[in-house]
Amino acid sequence: MDLLAKELVYKPDTEFHLNNISFGMKKGEIYTILGRTLSGKTTLLKAIAGLVNPQSGRILFDGADLSRVPVWKRNIAMVYQQFINYPHLNVFDNVAFPLRQRGVSDKELKSRVYDAIERVGLKDFESRKIQALSGGQQQRVALARSLAKQAKILLLDEPLVNLDYKLREQLREEFGRIFTSEFSSESILVYSSTDPMEAMQLGGETIVLDEGQILQQGPASEIFENPATTRVAEITNDPAMNLLPGVIEDSKIVIDSKMKLTIPLHFRELSSGQYTFGIRASDISLSKKGHGFTVELAEISGSETFLHARHDDVSLVGQLDLVKNFNVGEAVNLQFDAQKLYAFSADGNLVSSPFQEFGRG
Amino acid sequence: MNFKHKYLFLFPGLLVLIGILIFPVGFTVRLSMSSWDSFFPGLDYVGLENYFRLFQDDSRFWEAFGRLSFLSVTTVTLQYVLGFALALMVWKDIAFKRFFRVLFLIPMMTTPVIMTVIWKTFFHESLGPVNDFLNIFGWNPLWLSSEILSKVTVIIVEVWQWTPFMFLLLLAGLLSLPKEPYLAASIDGAGPYRTFIYVTFPLMAPISIGAIIIRLIEASKIMDTVYVLTSGGPGTATETSSFYIFIKGLREFQFGYSAALSFTYLIIMIISLTIIAKVLVRLMIRE
Incomplete structure (x- = not known):
């Protein structure tokens, strides 16, 4: 050095x-x-x-x-x-x-x-x-x-x-x-x-x-x-990565005790328990099959729309590849790409990422 | 808006200007073309006679003018160097910064005539404390009655009295300088000395020129110091233009002639200060 x-x-x-x-x-x-x-x-x-x-x-x-x-x-x-x-x-x-x-x-x-x-x-x-x-x-x-x-x-x-x-x-x-x-x-x-x-x-x-x-x-x-x-x-994502507290139980990811997601392949080694799940804004998309959210704010930037949405205690930012005017309070269905989910332990350390598997069990 | 009589509103201002500037100057010019003195008072007309006398026969005026030039250039140069040095001293964070800033200003706040009396006592050749001290070494300089030393004494008193003014202007200038070039200069490898030469001094040039010109204008009117300290003596060794004009006008009561002297002096000062300002700009500010 x-x-x-x-x-x-x-x-x-x-x-x-x-x-x-x-x-x-x-x-x-x-x-x-x-x-x-x-x-x-x-x-x-x-x-x-x-x-x-x-x-x-x-x-x-x-x-x-x-x-x-x-x-x-x-x-x-x-x-x-x-x-x-x-x-x-x-x-x-x-x-x-x-x-x-x-x-x-x-x-x-x-x-x-x-x-x-x-x-x-x-x-x-x-x-x-x-x-x-x-x-x-x-x-x-x-x-x-x-x-x-x-x-x-x-x-x-x-x-x-x-x-x-x-x-x-x-x-x-x-x-x-x-x-x-x-x-x-x-x-x-x-x-x-x-x-x-x-x-x-x-x-x-x-x-x-x-x-x-x-x-x-x-x-x-x-x-x-x-x-x-x-x-x-x-810090390394702009907008910041969405961090959602949740649990893994019965081979499902449950966020805020309501939203259930199928467990992705790279999470298969994770044991049941409390985690913080991370999802990039760009890995969130509009989908009829998604979860119901309420729009809090939408900003259009270039060819993208940044959507701030909330569902009870879960609020997140989605970076959508389209230009659309959303009304505040409008109901939208948002889907997370489960293959892109990150899992952090309760104390904030990365345990599983879509790019690599970490500490087993 | 097109208001026909808008110039009417300029009239009060013009009236003041006429009262304090145009009339006195005009009257001086007219007075300089008369032979008004204590024996024959009155505005007679003698044409340019006073001016012929001044340019042909009066070497004392020109000597006084040369002396004035020497004294003012010397004192202002010393004031600039000392003032800049003092300002640099209290510019950066030093202990008792505020105390020193005020301390350095004190001479300017004193009354020049009174301070000159005190200085005269200081420099008194047989009773003053300066020579009391120098006597220890066997010296007894003639501060007020030697042809050369009397000039030095005038310079010391003038520098002491007016360096604070220079200090004040230059310190204000230093405090208003942008901080960024200094960051750049230290990174760019300029030490303290080079930073002063290449950053501080050029950045201070406009302020320096202003301060020097203001002091030159003031210094070219040296009168009270000379009057109290040496009365122009010994002989005419410290006689300056304004002191000579004072003698002609208010001691010998040659009003007509002293008006001619004053007017000539005014013209010379306007021309020479303009030239000096231009030269300073050329020297200190690189295009």
């Missing part, structure tokens, strides 16, 4: 921002830190950068302790969620700033700056003032600056969160291209996000962070397929 964090603790007031965090990262890899707002993502990146000093724990890079190295001496680049640039400099000078600080020769500086500016798609904008750029372009400048620096660690803290939807989609795609095809094998890239889609799209390793603790770490697809706990299942 090239970047090692050991038992980082940061508690500036009564709450933990980082609660005993340890991880290892390898050069040439992309890491996504996935977590809700206030989960500690920004603090963790700032700790790596040196902008935040953890009260205990150590960060080692290439075997050397970074704790006592001031920010400006660490070879790190960072892009923030706000578009942070130098307002008094033009695009070229903004991108050249970190290189000038390190005394890079004029010729190399020029080639690296022009190269970075071209990679983020801002060619011919070199002499523009920062204020004359749109938000998306400002963020590209910030990204170009971090790329030109060719830092050993590149930190991106929710770089797309403050952009509008269209631009976010477009930049996300470009980011994927820039990072995967052109990123140096000598560097570590750490990307933080609240959006599971981004983690999936970037691939690489995902670290799920919640309340300052790492809940799960592994390849993005692995975490998506087999979330270790109910909390991970919520």
